[in-house]
Amino acid sequence: QVTLKESGPALVKPTQTLTLTCTFSGFSLSTSxxxxxxxxxxxxxxxxxxxxxxxxxxKFYSTSLKTRLTISKDTSKNQVVLTMTNMDPVDTAxxxxxxxxxxxxxxxxxxxxTLVTVSS
Amino acid sequence: xxxxxxxxSTLSASVGDRVTITCRASQSISxxxxxxxxxxxxxxxxxxxxxxxxxxxxxxxxxxxxSGTEFTLTISSLQxxxxxxxYCQQYNSYSLTFGGGTKVEIK
Numbered sequence: 519q520v521t522l523k524e525s526g527p528a529l530v531k532p533t534q535t536l537t538l539t540c541t542f543s544g545f546s547l548s549t550s551x552x553x554x555x556x557x558x559x560x561x562x563x564x565x566x567x568x569x570x571x572x573x574x575x576x577k578f579y580s581t582s583l584k585t586r587l588t589i590s591k592d593t594s595k596n597q598v599v600l601t602m603t604n605m606d607p608v609d610t611a612x613x614x615x616x617x618x619x620x621x622x623x624x625x626x627x628x629x630x631x632t633l634v635t636v637s638s
Numbered sequence: 639x640x641x642x643x644x645x646x647s648t649l650s651a652s653v654g655d656r657v658t659i660t661c662r663a664s665q666s667i668s669x670x671x672x673x674x675x676x677x678x679x680x681x682x683x684x685x686x687x688x689x690x691x692x693x694x695x696x697x698x699x700x701x702x703x704x705s706g707t708e709f710t711l712t713i714s715s716l717q718x719x720x721x722x723x724x725y726c727q728q729y730n731s732y733s734l735t736f737g738g739g740t741k742v743e744i745k
Binding site for chain 1: 674
């Protein structure tokens with residue numbers, strides 16, 4: 519059974535760096551083909567893919583946000599970490615962690631999401 | 639990046655109706671398209687992948703079709719549990735993108 523859960527601060531101030539952790543079970547990012555992604559959704563708006571990390575430590579980022587994002591993994595802890603620098607109120611959103619299918623690049627399992635508000 | 643455009647943005651329908659949602663890509667994405675259902679306050683749920691493959695456990699009233707730049711999600715007979723927002727997502731390129739969503743409301 520695959521499960522994912524996001525954790526991190528609910529509130530950050532503008533210009534601060536956000537660090538989010540995804541803790542998962544039911545699969546391993548040390549297994550060939552496994553991948554995990556971060557996706558966000560501002561209140562009332564559409565989904566936006568942010569970043570992906572693969573079993574071989576390949577990393578991929580949103581074109582528009584790549585200068586602000588870093589994704590990493592700790593396979594011993596079954597965790598994926600996303601950092602986003604220079605936070606702004608427009609970054610207020612629910613941030614989701616999702617397993618990216620081993621076969622193709624769609625998201626087959628999602629975490630419950632964590633709401634991050636950016637405000638002074 | 640590949641832009642994904644969904645229509646309509648909102649759809650009002652009744653239980654038992656046949657519902658069709660369209661997703662258009664700004665360039666050809668072959669069949670690399672997924673559909674998700676999202677209910678308020680919940681994470682999206684995968685319905686369809688590779689344009690027309692039904693995810694395990696998803697009711698057969700959901701179906702997907704299309705290739706290239708135009709795709710459709712069809713619900714053959716709308717059920718009360720289907721009132722939700724639906725998103726398409728392309729995965730032809732490494733930079734993954736979603737459509738703007740279609741909210742299916744009760745008429």
